[in-house]
Structure formats: C-alpha cells, structure tokens
Amino acid sequence: MLEDLQQHWPRAANPKPIVIFGAGSIVTDAHLPAYANAAYPVAGLYDPDLEKARAVAQTHGIKAFSSPEEATGQAGAIFDLATPPDAHAGILSMLPQGAAVLLQKPMGSDLEGASEILKICRERELLAAVNFQLRFAPMMLALRDAVNRGLLGEIVDFDAWLALDTPWGLWKFLEPLPRVEISLHSIHYLDFIRGLLGDPSGVHAKSMGHPSSRIAQTRTAAILDYGDTVRCALSINHNHAFGRKHQACEFRICGTKGAAYLQLGVNLDYPRGEPDILEINTGDGWRSIELDGSWFPDAFTSRMSQLQRVATGEEEHLISGVEDAWYTMALVEAAYESSAAPATPIARKPQ
Template structure:
C-alpha cells in the first residue's frame, strides 16, 4: 500500500448544535486564538468577563459580544459552555461559581502546581463539571495527522521522540508571568509533555533541569528533560527560549522515529512569535524511499482551539464518548510537570573524584 498523506485526519468534527460560549479573561490569547478559532468554526460566543472591565469592553466591542460586569453574571448565561482563559490562581473561584454539571474548558496549567491541580480536580468532581484542560496542541492539524499516521502503522513502533527548541520568546507579552516561581515547564513545555503522554503513554519517571537566564528575571526559560520509558523508547526535550542571535539557527521542531518510519514537525507559531511561521509535517513512511510532505489544513493557532472546543461541546451533547484531556487526564500531565520540577530541584548524580 502506498502512503497517501491526504488520507490523514487533520480535524475534529463540529458539534451539531453548538452551545453559546462564555469566556473568562480578556488577555491576548483570547483575541489571538480563542475568538478567531470560534468564529472560523461558527461556534457562537455569547460574551466575556474580565476583572479589568475596560479591557473586557474593548475586546467585546471588537468581536461584537457582551461584556459582563461580574463572574456571577457571566456564569448565569443559560446553557453556556464556559471557557476559562484565566491565570492558574483564578481557576478555582470561577469553577465554584459555575452551574453544577456545566461544560467547562480550563486554561492550562491546571493550577500553579500539583496541589492546586488536585483542588481543581476535587471541585470538578464535587460539582459534576464536564471539565477539560486546554491542552489544545493535541488538536493541531499536524498533531492529529501525526497521531493518525502512527495509528495506521506508517512509522512502525515509535522508539524515539526528540523536541528541540532554540527560540527568542517575548516573555514580556505575558505580564502576569513575572514573579511566578514556575514558568517554562508549567506554562510552555507542559504542552509537549501532554502531547508525549498521548502518543507514548505515561513515563516511568523523568530527569529534568529547568533554569532562568542571566539577562532577565523570569524564573525559568531553559529546560532539558529526559522521560523514562524503559529500555525501548528514548524521549528527550531541549528547550531554550533565550536564543537571541537571529532567525538563521533558531528551531522549534519534533523528530519522531519508529522502527519502520519517521516524522518531522515544525511548530511554526513559536518562531517569530506572535506572527509565526508555517507548521510543517513530513513523514518518511514504512516502505517508502523518501520524505513526504503532508499538506496541512490549518495551524496550531488558531485551528487547534476549534478541535479542543468542538470535542468538549460534542461530549456535553453526547456526540463524543471521550472527553480528550479531561481534568482526570490533565491531572496526570500536572503530575509529570510536578515530577520534572522535583527532579530539577534535586541534586544530580555526583561524579566520583580522582582516586
């Protein structure tokens, strides 16, 4: 059988009868990704709330939606799906205000640490919320296609996963990050750890080191990590957000190798952010004799946000039987993040001195 890249699935089916979306938060991610994605897919947005009412009104006016004066008013929209584009510390208070049994999408991370994630999980269980975490990278067209290619056997057994980032990330765009004790893994590489969990399953453990940079005060912006999958699978991440020496040798890419094929991906949104560059997926398929470019039907930003919300809406309506990245599964990603920070804080294996 000849590999045909056009047969790979790249999108998630839309809900038959989409519910109105109420968003909490008016940060840049809402205007840059959430609202463009929902409009592109025809998913209705009822309105938004932000404690900075002027900011909320400005964004609401731009998109032609309501600006609510309080959390309670926003939570009172009948039949809504609630979209929490809020900082980690704000999640719990909003979740306690939502109607019991509501459908809700919680911005990653699922709390600042595993303790907070456990509290959020408990709230969702107690209030019977149909809650998912916004690990939308799983829904990027290139990642849906990669997952489909692996499921169809075009790579054979996956035995190597490399993530390599050398970027100049403009951390100043996210003012709320300044002063936080955990940044790089919790706010960025968590996407990659979550995706790896989906593709490879849960690792046995992790070795990690995450550090800052002398040129700024952000807690961490550089991470090296090895995920332990035993003696058959090698998984490594090298993340550097402080490579400020021009575009020529910057990179944001994954290399996935199997026993019979391989895949290469470029995550374009992170290059020259926020303008971004194209996403790329190339596959060397089983039985092939070269790399095949997969024509992509969209990008991580904003298209992955369509699939993420579509799955939640379809699950609430009973059209999907699985809620991808549910809070139950999201907690396991948070546990991996916690283990990575613990590993980073622990001393490395000492090297023997000269005898």
C-alpha cells in the same frame, strides 16, 4: 494514505453557546477567532477589568457581562476559562452543577492546585477539559492519525529541540512567578508526549534561567523514562538570540517503520510566526504533508469542537479531561522536583 490524514476535529452539529472568562490577548488572538471560524455562538465574556471586557466585546459584537454571577448564570452554556491558573478554582465553584467547562492550561499553579481543581470538578460533576490544545493542532492530529494507522510502526524515539529567541518582555506578569518554562510552555510538549506515548515511569529534568532574563526559568533539558525501548528527550532554549539561521522549534519522532519531522512555526519569530511543517517518511523517502491551518488558532477550534461534541452527546470520550490532565500536572511537578534535586555525583578520585 498520507493524503487523507485527519487534521481537524469534526464540528459540533448543535453547539452550545460559549461564555468566556477573560479578555486578554489569548482570547482575542486565539479563542474568539477560533470560535468564529467554526461559527460557534459566543454568549459573552466577563473580565474583572470591565472596561477591557467591554472593549473586546464591542470589537467582536458580543455581550460583556457585568459580574461573574451574571456570566455563570447562563444556563446550558459551555464555560471557557481563559484565566490565570490560581483563578480557576474560584470560578469552577460558581458554575452550575454538571456544566461543561474548558480550563486554560495549566490546571492550577502546581500539583496541589490541580488536585483542588479535580476535587471541585468531581464534586460539581463538571464535564471539564483542560485546554492542552497542541494535541489538536492540524499537524499533531495528522501525526497522531499516522501513528494510529501504524504507518510509523512502534515509536522508539521522540526528540523535541527548541533553540529560540522568545520575547519574554511581552509578558511582564511572568517576571515574579517562581515557575515558568515547564509549567507554562513545555507543559504543552509534555502533555502531547503523554497523549502519544502514554505515561512515563519518571523524569530527569533541569530547568534554569538565563543571565539576560528576569524570568525564573527559560531553559530546560529533560528525559522521560519509558524503559529501555523508547528514548524521549527535550532540549528547550528560549535564549538563542543569534539570528534566525540556526534557531529551531521541531520534533523528530522515529518508529520501527517510519519517521516524522515537525516544525512548530508559531514559536519562530513570535508572535508573527512561521508555517507549521509536517513531513513523514514511511520507508520510501520524505513526503511533505499539506497542512490545512496551524496551531493558532485552528487547534483552539478543534479543542472546543471535541468538548462541544461530548457535551451534546455526539461523542462519549473526553480528551484531556481533568482526570487525565492531572497526570500531565504530576509530570510537571516531578520535572520541577527533579530539577531541584542534586544530580548523581561523579567520583573525584580512584579508590
């Protein structure tokens, strides 16, 4: 049964053209390669930096729109917002009524921003999904398929362990931001956990920076409260700069019948990365699952495929739509509130 686990979302039979907002590295490294792999048509892209937009468009043989009005005027398109979170609301307000749109995560800079985005999407009746594409990585789709088939039994433990040397210097724009690690990185893990285990009742979290970094937070410890049956913990350290030997980027998921181990390779030796790994033990020893593709860019292909298929009527249920993604943002907000709150004090002397 492990040989035929789902790893890719079915391609849309009659895809709509895609209009991209943004021309940054995520577009050139993930979005455009992903859509080319699926042969999805890209009508063009827009970026306020018109010179950069034209250069990217020329490289990929697509059109560079000269204004946001020209870009949003493409009737019948799916709009792909690879833009900063504080830019989402303004672009959404310009989209045609009822349009299909994919929003880069996070869904706004904070929960207030997410609520504004949700309000706009409801008012304009947008078919809007958030690009929480980790759910669609080949290894994660395979894991979810194994869980859905009952191969692991009831999930009782989820551990995320990251000890990395993340090159924060690649993203200078992060330095002035008040929220970074949870809202821009671990949000992927929190969203994936929600998709697998459902919504926790609460969260205990502590997120902090590091003396070697100008980034507001680069280390996080968190516990998600799923009652007295499921234990869910995350240990995230982006400052483990002591060589590859003891670095890690892995999940361990244990159930009542089996367990799974995953390595998220892209985060190791970023941006070159290492292979993704999925191993599953259903009671008869560990078996390595041969993966067809990796998080980048294959998850972006499957994420767009799922939205395309809903937009074209091939599927009914939108995964990671804004209605659901709001709860991921609520979990992020709660984690930051927990981090800012004092811990339970310890008695200093006997009574």
